Amino acid sequence: MHPAGQIIESRLAHLESHLEQENPVLLKTVQSFRMLDGIAFRLGLLEGDNSFATQIPWWPLISILGTFSAGKSTFINHYIEHKMQRSGNQAVDDKFTVLCYSREETAHALPGVALDSDPRFPFYQMSNEIEKVAAGEGARIDAYLQLKTCPSQQLKGKILIDSPGFDADAQRTSTLRITDHIIDLSDLVLVFFDARHPEPGAMQDTLSHLIEHTIKRPDSGKFLYILNQIDTTARENNPEDVIAAWQRALGERGLTAGRFYAIYNPDAAVPIEDEALRQRYESKRDEDLKEIHGRMEEVEIERAYRIVGALEKTARDIEERTIPMVIRTLETWRRRVLWGDGIVMGGLLLFLLGFTINAGYWQGISFAPSWLDTTPGSIQPWLMVIGLLMVLTLVHFGIRSLAAKTLLGSLRKQAEKADLKGNPIGSFLRSIKPWRSIFRRNPAGWGRKTRKQLKNVLQETDLYVQTLNDQFTNPSGSAQITMDEASPSFADEPAAKQAAATIENT
Ligand SMILES: Nc1nc2c(ncn2[C@@H]2O[C@H](COP(=O)(O)OP(=O)(O)OP(=O)(O)O)[C@@H](O)[C@H]2O)c(=O)[nH]1
Numbered sequence: 001m002h003p004a005g006q007i008i009e010s011r012l013a014h015l016e017s018h019l020e021q022e023n024p025v026l027l028k029t030v031q032s033f034r035m036l037d038g039i040a041f042r043l044g045l046l047e048g049d050n051s052f053a054t055q056i057p058w059w060p061l062i063s064i065l066g067t068f069s070a071g072k073s074t075f076i077n078h079y080i081e082h083k084m085q086r087s088g089n090q091a092v093d094d095k096f097t098v099l100c101y102s103r104e105e106t107a108h109a110l111p112g113v114a115l116d117s118d119p120r121f122p123f124y125q126m127s128n129e130i131e132k133v134a135a136g137e138g139a140r141i142d143a144y145l146q147l148k149t150c151p152s153q154q155l156k157g158k159i160l161i162d163s164p165g166f167d168a169d170a171q172r173t174s175t176l177r178i179t180d181h182i183i184d185l186s187d188l189v190l191v192f193f194d195a196r197h198p199e200p201g202a203m204q205d206t207l208s209h210l211i212e213h214t215i216k217r218p219d220s221g222k223f224l225y226i227l228n229q230i231d232t233t234a235r236e237n238n239p240e241d242v243i244a245a246w247q248r249a250l251g252e253r254g255l256t257a258g259r260f261y262a263i264y265n266p267d268a269a270v271p272i273e274d275e276a277l278r279q280r281y282e283s284k285r286d287e288d289l290k291e292i293h294g295r296m297e298e299v300e301i302e303r304a305y306r307i308v309g310a311l312e313k314t315a316r317d318i319e320e321r322t323i324p325m326v327i328r329t330l331e332t333w334r335r336r337v338l339w340g341d342g343i344v345m346g347g348l349l350l351f352l353l354g355f356t357i358n359a360g361y362w363q364g365i366s367f368a369p370s371w372l373d374t375t376p377g378s379i380q381p382w383l384m385v386i387g388l389l390m391v392l393t394l395v396h397f398g399i400r401s402l403a404a405k406t407l408l409g410s411l412r413k414q415a416e417k418a419d420l421k422g423n424p425i426g427s428f429l430r431s432i433k434p435w436r437s438i439f440r441r442n443p444a445g446w447g448r449k450t451r452k453q454l455k456n457v458l459q460e461t462d463l464y465v466q467t468l469n470d471q472f473t474n475p476s477g478s479a480q481i482t483m484d485e486a487s488p489s490f491a492d493e494p495a496a497k498q499a500a501a502t503i504e505n506t
């Protein structure tokens with residue numbers, strides 16, 4: 001096998017071994033992605049070192065950001081029921097910690113470079129990103145990122161990222177860049193604030209970076225803003241005022257109600273003496289924690305449907321968008337070649353005619369230059385015809401490649417705009433190889449077999465959706481939520497719509 005193909009194969013095998021532990025339905029989809037890869041290789045849409053499967057993130061990412069000592073690590077430890085992350089009142093974390101599931105009993109900590117080679121993680125080119133903003137820092141990826149694995153059930157099928165305390169003023173550009181990168185990749189972002197800071201105004205820049213920058217995003221729905229450690233406000237005269245002040249401060253920055261939560265950690269909290277007050281705090285906390293945890297579970301379900309949706313979309317895109325785009329380009333190319341041939345060859349023939357007439361080579365309509373008579377044998381006219389044909393052939397192929405060159409730029413732009421997973425330029429170039437007639441309408445490799453395989457993949461996606469529906473709506477399963485709640489953010493994915501419809505019908 002191609003060495004690049006081997007790399008992909010080992011990545012896919014790696015992916016499958018993780019899915020085997022965490023989500024068997026998605027394991028099957030890898031086979032369908034392989035099928036699509038095969039189709040795309042044949043069509044020239046993918047190169048040897050690529051796979052549709054590695055272009056999508058397989059594990060949902062939940063990142064926990066926020067001010068330092070807000071209780072991010074304590075929250076995570078509580079959620080995963082393992083004491084994975086150190087916590088403390090000084091700034092404890094100086095690295096981003098990626099936490100993921102492993103069935104091994106002992107927890108493992110691995111350096112940041114481990115994230116580069118694992119298909120679960122979208123940090124593939126993180127060191128390049130860092131290098132761009134801070135020269136020389138890219139090689140020190142281990143100083144920014146670390147990976148920890150843990151056998152927590154809560155970590156199954158998702159990845160958590162714990163981050164160092166965020167302080168917009170003191171932060172290095174590289175850390176800001178990683179933060180932004182992580183926000184981009186995350187399916188859910190929990191932004192922690194600390195109720196011990198009575199005056200939210202004290203951290204203008206941090207608030208601005210965490211709120212004003214996020215609120216305008218098209219995916220702003222994935223941010224949850226969490227005021228933590230509200231137990232510390234119980235001793236104030238008007239505890240509700242502290243929460244209200246925060247809510248106001250966030251509101252001034254454009255955050256509307258609904259995604260603002262107030263919680264505290266039962267283990268780390270200071271005891272609340274007043275019985276009635278304590279109950280009020282506990283019920284508020286439990287209610288909000290339940291909602292936060294609920295969102296964290298949903299993310300896993302959403303991602304499963306999204307992967308099947310991506311599979312379906314990739315298959316459909318090949319047939320409905322990529323191939324038509326290549327066919328259109330081939331048509332334009334054919335027209336240009338024909339025109340080019342006509343003009344150049346016509347011109348050449350006219351020139352030869354003019355030249356020979358001028359030279360007196362013609363007698364009436366027969367070509368009879370004086371030098372032809374004197375030469376013994378009658379082979380020369382044929383040689384001339386062959387020579388002429390060879391010149392015309394060269395001209396034709398020259399025009400083919402010239403015409404192709406004029407189309408590459410616009411094809412590239414079209415492909416970028418359409419945001420296609422495969423590269424139509426590869427298919428186009430393969431379809432205009434010298435041995436292919438310009439009159440062939442279909443791109444190279446686009447035949448009955450390929451179409452049938454695509455159809456099979458689409459049928460399989462329907463099956464996967466049904467299996468996922470069974471898995472997630474089955475009351476004995478762990479997750480019990482309705483699709484309306486589970487899939488608000490990907491309503492445009494066909495598979496998701498179908499899933500929602502299927503559930504409604506049952
Ligand atoms: N009273 C109270 N203390 C808490 C709560 N959550 C965390 N703490 C304490 O706050 C301190 C900071 O907690 P961490 O979990 O380390 O905070 P962090 O946000 O991870 O901090 P950095 O990683 O340093 O940014 C620790 O001493 C925790 O015990 C809470 O809900 N109430």
Ligand SMILES: [Mg+2]
Pocket residue numbers: 072073074085086087092093162163164165
């Ligand atoms: Mg921490």
